[in-house]
Amino acid sequence: MYIYLLKDIDKHYINQATFKMSNSDQSMYLLESEKELKIDVFTEEEKVYEVIDGTFTIKSDCFAVFNxxxxxxxxRSQFEQRFQKRARKIEDEPGFLAIRVCRPLNSDTYVVLTCWEKESDFKNWQTSTSYQHAHKKRGTSTGIDKQQPQIFPRPSFVETYTISSIKLN
Known part of the structure; x- marks a missing residue:
């Protein structure tokens, strides 16, 4: 499965799962496809990912968090192994809708995309025991963020969006 984050969307992608993402800074389109699509030109902010892990279906009218x-x-292999061994407790959280762990195909930045019914569900998860369990090694000598050689060239960052459905004419 592949995910494309695009500034503009063409109607010939109408058979794909396509959503509009927006926040106070920007709007983009999220396109999810079972097969790799032939998109020739990407702007700097447009990205393509291969989904290496995911559960459930991305739906419109949800709150999306892009880590x-x-x-x-x-x-890369060490990072991906970490996610292949994840506890999968997030799937049981109230308001949780979907997750995609995305390998970048045109950048060095992975995306862990989670979708929630509403923003408060995400914030509640951040204070939950499943969140604490998922991040219990962070900052410790056994955490992936402290191991040497360092695999993170820059700090991670979070973006949030509201996802809605679109109709392509």
Whole structure:
């Protein structure tokens, strides 16, 4: 499965799961496809990802959190192994809708995309025991963020969006 984050969308993608994402700074389109699409030109902010892990279906009218995590080329396998071994407790959280762990195909920044019924559900998860369990090694000598050689060339950052459905004419 592939995810495309695009500034503009063409009607010939109408058979794909396509959503409009917006926040106070920008609007983009999220396109999810079972197969890799032939998109020739990307702007700097447009991205394409291969989904390496995911559960449930992305739906419109939800709150989406994009955890953007830059990873060195040498650190990719270690980073991906970490997510393949994740506890999968987030799936049981109230308001949780979907997750996608996305390998970048045209950048060095992975995306962990989670979708929630509403923003308060995401914030509640951040104070939950499942969140604490998922991040219990962060900042410790056994945490991936402290191991050497360092696999994170820059700090991660979070973006949030409201996802809505679109109709392509």
């Amino acid at each position: 953007n995590i830059p990873v060195t080329i040498d650190g």
